[in-house]
Amino acid sequence: MVGTGWRNGKGVTLLDSKAPFPRYASVKEMEIALRQIRDETGPDLDIISTDPDDLHAHGYSEWSTVNTDSLPVAVAYPRSTEQVSIIARICHEFHVPIIPYSGGSSLEGNFSAPFGGISVDFAYMDQIIQFNQDDMDVVVQPSIGWQDLNEQLLKNGSGLFFPVDPGPSAKIGGMIGTNCSGTNAVKYGTMKDWVINLTVVLADGTIIKTRRRPRKSSAGYNLNGLFVGSEGTLGLVTEATLKLTVVPEDLSVAVVTFPSIRDAASAAAEVMQTGVPVAAMEIMDEVQMRVVNLGGATAPRVWEEMPTLFFKFAGTKASVRENIGTVQGIARRNGGSNFEFAKDAREQRLLWSARKESLWSMLALRRDGEEVWSTDVAVPFSRLADIIEVSKKEMDDLGLFASILGHIGDGNFHESILYNPVNGEREKVEQCVKKMVRRALDMEGTCTGEHSIGWGKKESLLWEVGPETLAVMRAIKAALDPYWIM
């Protein structure tokens, strides 16, 4: 099984394949393509921008682990599926790369433009198209944010919400691209579990819909499952029907501290193995708790700066009470103390948002010239305590400001490290992160639980799945995008 060969920007062959490097359009051809897109989508409105600031904003991210030297040559702002189809058809004809862009909050160079090309920004496609209350689903455009969607659902009083909750600024399009999750994943699963159908513009401009609107189907190949998590490399999602679920009657948020990160991880594993239906379970080390206190988000309340588990309980009042009791018992058995509850809805919100904004809190602590490396891995439950303990020790040995936090109920955790790129710190950090990825793979884990591969983890993917499995992915890619433009 041989897929189309491909090389990364440095000319290093990722797979030992003799297939040719894809030939992309010259600058001149890109200009012709841009003119043609303008002709076909105009004349009333110019959807193409070549403003330098715009290009920079779409090709560089201050919170990404990697950035490429090149930028897109243009940003397109389509208003409809049909305009996206025109863009793709013309780009296909001229072999112009296409990079989709929605929230811009990804962390692994997921929207980098290593070969120039056109960044397709869905900013103007951010609407709810149809809300089917009785069917408990909603049809949306890719640039609606998950928080905005939930605010609109709250306002209409339907009692429904969309439970996948990544970083606050994430939008549905990018969430589909990365098969993202967030703190609620332990109860509600990841993005792929919430997609009923997708409208996708393929590389050649063909518009398809993956399926109709049943909540369950076994008809044909599961194209939802394939496009979700494909990072825009197989097609551009222009519309999605999403399942919704019922807002729980009761909610409670609590934190419990542990003497060591290993104790916290062991308690978390036991919660999962006991089958307590927690709504979320997050781990934060003492550094990250300090970041929360420094950020002042929950002021005047100040939290103990120790390894901590965050719990969210949701359900009926009685079931929430019952689950809290069980979890308290498990925490105590694993050395936990100070089971503290948020005392009202405001504090619940603040505490949870302190967790959700941890990356931004880290960014706020940067001194002049410092950057942040934030990345994630996931392993089977039984290895969680081991990998977190060792990785934290290695990270601390760097002598940098660094923290661990994560969605421990999924076996998934994150490292965030502040470093100064001018004095060789970047190389040390990169080595440290690569060791963690290798360790996760040795423990039968994955190089990314939810951030996806992007530009930053291409090599890790090869380590993880091996050349044969990567060749299958390439074969699928080549079948749907023969000129490798996406």
Add this chain to the structure above:
Amino acid sequence: MVGTGWRNGKGVTLLDSKAPFPRYASVKEMEIALRQIRDETGPDLDIISTDPDDLHAHGYSEWSTVNTDSLPVAVAYPRSTEQVSIIARICHEFHVPIIPYSGGSSLEGNFSAPFGGISVDFAYMDQIIQFNQDDMDVVVQPSIGWQDLNEQLLKNGSGLFFPVDPGPSAKIGGMIGTNCSGTNAVKYGTMKDWVINLTVVLADGTIIKTRRRPRKSSAGYNLNGLFVGSEGTLGLVTEATLKLTVVPEDLSVAVVTFPSIRDAASAAAEVMQTGVPVAAMEIMDEVQMRVVNLGGATAPRVWEEMPTLFFKFAGTKASVRENIGTVQGIARRNGGSNFEFAKDAREQRLLWSARKESLWSMLALRRDGEEVWSTDVAVPFSRLADIIEVSKKEMDDLGLFASILGHIGDGNFHESILYNPVNGEREKVEQCVKKMVRRALDMEGTCTGEHSIGWGKKESLLWEVGPETLAVMRAIKAALDPYWIM
């Protein structure tokens, strides 16, 4: 986007494509291929059978809606992934079709052999390879039955089980092929939600593993999601790592009767819209309740022969009690009466198995020469009552013994119709079923919620997704199986 063209056995072009009909091996070439497989897998053990009874058993099913005239030319009984790889490599070389076989309980001609070829029966690959209690997962071979797996898990006292529960004789391999579900799907989801990784033999014999053992990942394309539900047309699954979950503390089973099937369907939709976490919710019409009584499975208890909802509640004792209260209220508001509980574990088991064995109970009622047509569709919640009411009326107008039952919590239901093929009844039944499928599609549903496409619903799939989306499926198929042998 043009996929490789393909025609069905009758020479009818499903897609208007000019690509050539695949050329399969001649009988003589198949014989050479068989000899070579024997040479490479022998000499100690002959894994190939050409016994006529064996061929018939692997090419014909008495409970399938369709059967083809042809049979496989041989049945292979591999003992290992390596032997499956040898079979695939040789079949690839000689263009011999391969049809995987595990439980043989599918309903849509899913293992029919329209072009002869080799049926690969995994009967001897039925073991648990590795059980990871702390990680809550298990590595199995494809021919282990889900019931057998659960019995072994019960015996080892782990407190874990595998929750996907289709027909009693189904095996993991076929369950992966059809992305099957069963009564527990409303709580636990479908097969795709429980697969951590797969070992797959591709069409050319290459062995791949889709991923390692993390419970969550966003690394690379979601090949699990692609192979699950692909009905063996992209590769042969030889090993699977499956998630397990904790056996609930308490279980309760209840039935409630309604004046009409519409009332029952409305109550079911309300249960879902209220978000009550029922473990299962099944609908059976008065005919199907009669079948349960006639079968005598729960004797001496006899159930009212009225439209009925079956509920399973699972969780802690307190949450079960609470959920029962909520559901009783909803049932009463929708005209339900006689909320009856199974009075002990034995009756729970009998009642649920009466539901699970409904197809076999129907088969047992056949008179001389009669056959059964059993099929499924799924629609959005809001259309459930409509489609069930109309479809039941049309079915009753046939004047045949026919029943409706289904996994109503997923919007998924089944029709089972007894008919006599000699007097033209088959055509009437086929028309009736096709009307139901068309109606489900008009309501934005799917032609199959869980039985899959097989040989019986190829045309329905085209109706459902349209030629462009089907072309994407074909392109993927062609990329992974260029000779179209699987």
